[in-house]
Amino acid sequence: MEGLNMMSIEEQVKIIGKGADEIINIDDLKRKLERSQKTGIPLLIKLGLDPTAPDIHLGHTVVLRKIRQFQDMGHRAVIIIGDFTGMIGDPTGRSKTRKQLSRQEVIENARTYENQIFKVLDKEKTEVRFNSEWLSKLNLEDVIRLASKCTVARILEREDFQKRFNNHESIGIHELFYPLMQAYDSFVVKADVELGGTDQRFNILMGRSLQKDFGQESQVAIFMPILEGTDGIEKMSKSLGNYIGVDEEPNDIYGKTMSIPDKLITRYFELVTDIHPDELDEIKKSLNTGNVNPRDVKMRLARELTALYHGHEAAVVAENHFKKVFQKHELPEELEEYEVQQSIIDSDGIDMVKLLVSVGFCPSNSEARRLIFQGAVKVNGNKIETLKIDNLCNGDIIQAGKLKFVKVKIKS
RNA sequence: GGAGGGAUACCCAAGUGGCCAAAGGGGGCAGACUGUAAAUCUGUUGUCGCUGACUUCGAUGGUUCGAAUCCAUCUCCCUCCA
Numbered sequence: 443m444e445g446l447n448m449m450s451i452e453e454q455v456k457i458i459g460k461g462a463d464e465i466i467n468i469d470d471l472k473r474k475l476e477r478s479q480k481t482g483i484p485l486l487i488k489l490g491l492d493p494t495a496p497d498i499h500l501g502h503t504v505v506l507r508k509i510r511q512f513q514d515m516g517h518r519a520v521i522i523i524g525d526f527t528g529m530i531g532d533p534t535g536r537s538k539t540r541k542q543l544s545r546q547e548v549i550e551n552a553r554t555y556e557n558q559i560f561k562v563l564d565k566e567k568t569e570v571r572f573n574s575e576w577l578s579k580l581n582l583e584d585v586i587r588l589a590s591k592c593t594v595a596r597i598l599e600r601e602d603f604q605k606r607f608n609n610h611e612s613i614g615i616h617e618l619f620y621p622l623m624q625a626y627d628s629f630v631v632k633a634d635v636e637l638g639g640t641d642q643r644f645n646i647l648m649g650r651s652l653q654k655d656f657g658q659e660s661q662v663a664i665f666m667p668i669l670e671g672t673d674g675i676e677k678m679s680k681s682l683g684n685y686i687g688v689d690e691e692p693n694d695i696y697g698k699t700m701s702i703p704d705k706l707i708t709r710y711f712e713l714v715t716d717i718h719p720d721e722l723d724e725i726k727k728s729l730n731t732g733n734v735n736p737r738d739v740k741m742r743l744a745r746e747l748t749a750l751y752h753g754h755e756a757a758v759v760a761e762n763h764f765k766k767v768f769q770k771h772e773l774p775e776e777l778e779e780y781e782v783q784q785s786i787i788d789s790d791g792i793d794m795v796k797l798l799v800s801v802g803f804c805p806s807n808s809e810a811r812r813l814i815f816q817g818a819v820k821v822n823g824n825k826i827e828t829l830k831i832d833n834l835c836n837g838d839i840i841q842a843g844k845l846k847f848v849k850v851k852i853k854s
Numbered sequence: 855g856g857a858g859g860g861a862u863a864c865c866c867a868a869g870u871g872g873c874c875a876a877a878g879g880g881g882g883c884a885g886a887c888u889g890u891a892a893a894u895c896u897g898u899u900g901u902c903g904c905u906g907a908c909u910u911c912g913a914u915g916g917u918u919c920g921a922a923u924c925c926a927u928c929u930c931c932c933u934c935c936a
Binding site: 807817 | 885891893898900901902
């Protein structure tokens with residue numbers, strides 16, 4: 443709790459402000475930091491997680507890293523797993539009413555979350571709580587009192603509700619309560635700061651006003667940008683399949699990072715790595731002047747990210763794998779073995795269509811046929827042009843496309 | 855409770871009796887190219903015993919030589935009025 447906390451307030455604010463989209467309000471933040479420094483009482487940084495998506499990906503780490511910075515300055519974090527609100531579903535950004543989760547699903551998801559957030563956060567300085575702890579105890583009277591703190595007009599200011607309302611789409615009454623409940627969480631834990639993506643703007647600001655209404659000091663709201671996914675367009679999310687999960691294999695983290703569009707390189711450096719701001723500036727400069735190959739910068743990004751979740755050694759291994767397989771189009775170090783079944787061998791030879799399907803390279807025979815016609819299938823590096831081949835030997839290597847390889851094993 | 859609108863492939867979305875396995879876009883996959891699994895270009899994208907056959911347009915039944923398209927019933931979603 444010492445160390446960084448002795449930095450000047452200006453310096454602290456600078457670090458916290460790095461990458462942040464907006465801080466409301468900066469003077470409040472300074473005041474809180476000053477008081478904390480004086481009294482030695484750490485600030486409480488709140489983050490709410492919605493237990494719908496059970497895997498943490500880089501998009502989540504934008505906010506988690508920011509919290510980590512607070513922790514490194516000696517502050518404490520409280521992670522609120524929205525197990526109760528999760529049963530409602532955060533309407534934020536949704537054009538449709540979310541599916542309500544069952545109690546069981548919520549609990550399972552929350553557990554996965556807990557395991558993953560500590561890849562970024564300092565476990566010693568983090569408390570995890572479930573909001574059903576207090577929300578499930580509210581009675582109707584409490585709920586009505588809570589609801590009276592907010593007006594319909596206020597709620598409908600929200601862009602997503604407004605849009606749905608104007609488009610004549612349904613809005614469940616329970617959804618209107620979501621911001622209030624999230625705000626109530628802040629009140630219960632007495633949050634000093636709440637972190638969130640810019641899409642959480644309304645919910646988090648509701649916390650500020652509710653705390654004030656209940657006679658508590660308002661939390662500071664810090665909004666982090668929403669990270670684009672590997673497609674470079676949509677926000678990173680599991681359901682869109684454009685995510686890089688913190689739990690993924692080194693090769694996948696490395697490879698997926700290499701597949702982001704070039705224009706996202708600096709953004710990723712800024713938001714999801716621990717790179718120093720000065721270095722970030724240098725990278726930006728070198729990319730702008732064009733005297734660096736963006737590929738090399740991206741490779742560095744991929745290395746950093748892989749190292750962050752698997753260590754430097756694993757990152758180097760992943761990089762070598764990438765160079766070998768994708769740059770030089772060589773075979774990977776380790777190949778899965780596949781035992782060829784007798785059923786696909788007949789007097790004419792070996793049925794490649796069936797083989798490709800049974801190896802799991804494609805879901806249907808038609809798909810396999812297509813791959814062969816498109817010239818994507820190779821045996822020992824030689825393109826296959828017919829649906830059947832004469833022979834296969836032990837150790838032959840079958841390749842479909844650029845990513846799928848398998849080594850043949852013949853049962854004698 | 856009354857009136858109306860809708861449901862098409864992974865997603866969005868055209869199609870209102872045969873030329874529809876179904877336009878277009880997105881996404882996916884593959885190929886070319888490349889300084890990268892970036893960008894760009896091209897092809898492909900229901901299934902199968904694949905120059906043919908089978909199944910598919912919310913569900914079921916019907917009209918018809920023939921239906922995603924017409925009719926009936928049903929299910930689900932949305933809107934307006936109350």
